[in-house]
Amino acid sequence: xxxxxxxxxxxxxxxxxxxxxxxxxxxxxxxxxxxxxxxxxxxxxxxxxxxxxxxxxxxxxxxxxxxxxxxxxxxxxxxxxxxxxxxxxxxxxxxxxxxxxxxxxxxxxxxxxxxxxxxxxxxxxxxxxxxxxxxxxxxxxxxxxxxxxxxxxxxxxxxxxxxxxxxxxxxxxxxxxxxxxxxxxxxxxxxxxxxxxxxxxxxxxxxxxxxxxxxxxxxxxxxxxxxxxxxxxxxxxxxxxxxxxxxxxxxxxxxxx
Amino acid sequence: xxxxxxxxxxxxxxxxxxxxxxxxxxxxxxxxxxxxxxxxxxxxxxxxxxxxxxxxxxxxxxxxxxxxxxxxxxxxxxxxxxxxxxxxxxxxxxxxxxxxxxxxxxxxxxxxxxxxxxxxxxxxxxxxxxxxxxxxxxxxxxxxxxxxxxxxxxxxxxxxxxxxxxxxxxxxxxxxxxxxxxxxxxxxxxxxxxxxxxxxxxxxxxxxxxxxxxxxxxxxxxxxxxxxxxxxxxxxxxxxxxxxxxxxxxxxxxxxx
Numbered sequence: 001x002x003x004x005x006x007x008x009x010x011x012x013x014x015x016x017x018x019x020x021x022x023x024x025x026x027x028x029x030x031x032x033x034x035x036x037x038x039x040x041x042x043x044x045x046x047x048x049x050x051x052x053x054x055x056x057x058x059x060x061x062x063x064x065x066x067x068x069x070x071x072x073x074x075x076x077x078x079x080x081x082x083x084x085x086x087x088x089x090x091x092x093x094x095x096x097x098x099x100x101x102x103x104x105x106x107x108x109x110x111x112x113x114x115x116x117x118x119x120x121x122x123x124x125x126x127x128x129x130x131x132x133x134x135x136x137x138x139x140x141x142x143x144x145x146x147x148x149x150x151x152x153x154x155x156x157x158x159x160x161x162x163x164x165x166x167x168x169x170x171x172x173x174x175x176x177x178x179x180x181x182x183x184x185x186x187x188x189x190x191x192x193x194x195x196x197x198x199x200x201x202x203x204x205x206x207x208x209x210x211x212x213x214x215x216x217x218x219x220x221x222x223x224x225x226x227x228x229x230x231x232x233x234x235x236x237x238x239x240x241x242x243x244x245x246x247x248x249x250x251x252x253x254x255x256x257x
Numbered sequence: 258x259x260x261x262x263x264x265x266x267x268x269x270x271x272x273x274x275x276x277x278x279x280x281x282x283x284x285x286x287x288x289x290x291x292x293x294x295x296x297x298x299x300x301x302x303x304x305x306x307x308x309x310x311x312x313x314x315x316x317x318x319x320x321x322x323x324x325x326x327x328x329x330x331x332x333x334x335x336x337x338x339x340x341x342x343x344x345x346x347x348x349x350x351x352x353x354x355x356x357x358x359x360x361x362x363x364x365x366x367x368x369x370x371x372x373x374x375x376x377x378x379x380x381x382x383x384x385x386x387x388x389x390x391x392x393x394x395x396x397x398x399x400x401x402x403x404x405x406x407x408x409x410x411x412x413x414x415x416x417x418x419x420x421x422x423x424x425x426x427x428x429x430x431x432x433x434x435x436x437x438x439x440x441x442x443x444x445x446x447x448x449x450x451x452x453x454x455x456x457x458x459x460x461x462x463x464x465x466x467x468x469x470x471x472x473x474x475x476x477x478x479x480x481x482x483x484x485x486x487x488x489x490x491x492x493x494x495x496x497x498x499x500x501x502x503x504x505x506x507x508x509x510x511x512x513x514x
Contacts, residue, residue, distance in 0.1 A: 017458045027456035030493040132394070139394045172394030176272070195452075196392050197482045200275055222456050223493065224486040231289075231485025 001240075002226070003247040004028070006128060006167055006193040006217030007036040009070060011058030014040050016220055021062050025069060027222045034244070036218075038062060039073035039101035041130065046105055049083035052076055056091050063095075071251075073101035073128055078113045088119050098251055099165075102129040108147040108164070109154035117159050124253040126163035128191070132173030133181075139172070148173065149181035149188075156185040163189070163250055168219050170194030170228065175201055179208050186213070189250075192242065193217030197224045202232035202242075211238035215247050258502075260293045260509040261286070261484070262385065263425045263449045263476030266317055266325075267299035267310065269390075271397035274299075276480040279317045279325060286324070289484045291477070293324050295385070295423075295509070297355040301330035302390070307361070308341040315349040326513065328353035328385060332361040333369035339376060346380045352513055353377075353423075355385045358409065359402045366412025374413060378420040383512040385423035386410055391481065407433045414444050421512055422446040425476060429453065429460055436467050447508055449476035455490045462494070470500045474509050 008014075009021050018024070028036055040055040047055075052075060059072040074091035076084035091097040100120050106112050108129045120127050133148040134140040152166050164187065169175045171194035182188050190205060192214055205214055211234065218225030229242055266277055276285040277299070286294060296318065301310025311329050318325040329345035331338045331354065345351040354377040358365040365386065374384050389404040396402075410424055411434050424446060430436050435446075450473055453460035464473060475491065477484035491501055 023457050023459075030456055031489070134394050135398065136393050136396050172392050174395045196395065197478075197486050198272070198391075199480055199483050200273075220457060221454070223454060223489045227486030227489045228483050230489070231483040 001244040002031075002033045002216060003244045004033050004036040004218050004225070005165065005215040005247045006191045006219045007038045008040060008220060009038045009059055009062040011040045011055055014055065014058070021065065021070075025066055028069065031222055031226045033218075033226070035069060035071055037071045037073060037098060037128075037247070039075050039128070041075045041101055041103040042077075043103055046079055047077050049077075049080050049087065052083075052087060056087065056097075059097070060091070060095050063097075072097040073099045075101040075103070076116060077105050078102065078110075078116045079105060081112070081115050084116055085119050088116070088123070092123050092125060098254065099126040099128060102127060104130055104143045104146045107145050107151045109151040109158075113155070114158070117155065117162050121159065121162050124257045126165050126189070126250050128165040128167055131166045131168065131178075132171045133177045134173045149178040152188045153181060153185045156187045160187050162187065163253070165189045165191055165215060167191055168194035168217065169201060169205060170196035170198070170221070170224070171219065172196055176204065179205050183208055189213050189215050189246070191215045191217040192229060193219035193221065193225050195221045195224060197221075197228045202228055203234060206232070206234050206238055211241040212246060214242045216243045258506040259291045259475060260295070260506040261291050261477050261479065262295045262423055262447065262474045262509050263387075263451055264294035264296045264479045265299045265481065266296050266314060267301070269299050269481070270303060271391075271400055274480045279321050282480060283321060283324060285479060285484065289488060291484065292506070293326060294479070295326045295328060295353060297328040297330050302357050302360050306335065307332050308337070308344075311341065311345050311349065311351070315351075322350070326353070327351045328355040330355050330357065331373065332363070333373040334361065334363050338373060342373065342376055342380070346382060351382070353383045353385055355387070357387065357390070359405055360390075365405070365409045366416055371413065371416050374417045374420050378417060383421040383423060385425055387425040388427040390426070407435060411435055411441060414441055414446065418444060420445070423449060423474060423512065425449045426452055426478060430464060436464070442468060446472065447474040447512065448472055449474050450490060450504070451476045451478045451482065451487050455494045461490065465496070465500075470496070470503045471508055473504045475505045
């Protein structure tokens, strides 16, 4: 059993490098991934509520097309507070999306994000936030408001009851820095996705944070996402936790409410 | 049979590596069913006199020559490289040359670099070139080295059409001259697969279509990277066994003749 906590679907205005979303299901079938939690974030600028809604509608379309396989995150821009909350309620309450996706419009510790976090707590859903501690200055300059582990620590201190997921340990930033920074913030989960498949990454995360805080993800690096978890020197029980049990427990909180 | 064309031994100054001794790497290979690996010295990337790294490598793998296939790492801008290459080939039995132009601050397709490539080719050695060693986004503050461009390799291939190249750690070849230019395409080169996908973006199947499976080679990036993702790609690749055999070892073995 595998639940991919960090994946994307193609939309009308967002292509990720594959032709049709059938390719996702084909990839998942070949790699034994049962469910994929997907979003279509807008990855630059300050998207308007209309732009955000269009992306979420495309995710809803994919959820309808592949029921039970594609689950949806509602992407919002916290800068439009009232509209963001209304969009979350539309997507989660009316259309049964499973979580909220935030990108780099604000650092997650910015008070502008707080109403979204409070809504997530109310609805018992997780927030997956794009993240990375990018040590290359040129790369970092491209995303001045990308959140890093230190921002998650601050937010978790404000809202310890929130289910926060720091995205892609292998997303290209200094993953050792990220893991060590999260040590003392037990409410923050870390997702294992990203194109970096450095040997020892998963073992260090298990050692420092515990397998119960790690969630399997691909973020479109499909074989790498699965392979880094299967290849890690951890116990089978820890692998099961990472591959699906931890995420299943997160999803159950909303289902049981 | 599996031959990994992209493996290393030694110490990386910016992150602790595991399995980076001959016995450590062999154990990792055994656990993953990898029979042989083409290795080079990581230390040789950083020593001013790279050849010291080659000497260390020769000693390190002396008892394991049946499984570890060494490549020399030399800097064509550093004095004595001709003698060092001769020793690597004639005394140490090294069958390849692995080059790091950005770390050694020279251009692959110009000047003394071409002299060295020609010298190696005259000796029957293949030339492997990693596009990158680590992901730039997580680089150490002292590691200010950017990725090599495919066009750098194309230039060297044009200048040395008789040479045999293995391109390592490359992310994609879409729209490169290497796949569009018929003359370059028919050259003697292999592309290693560790940063490309079989499913979803389907970079590997698309390259197979354009170049044929004779141009691809299995590689992992051990001990920097987990070997499991590369193995998983071969598992999920929809191709006849005889085609997979070419990628898994036959194409690499051809370079050793």
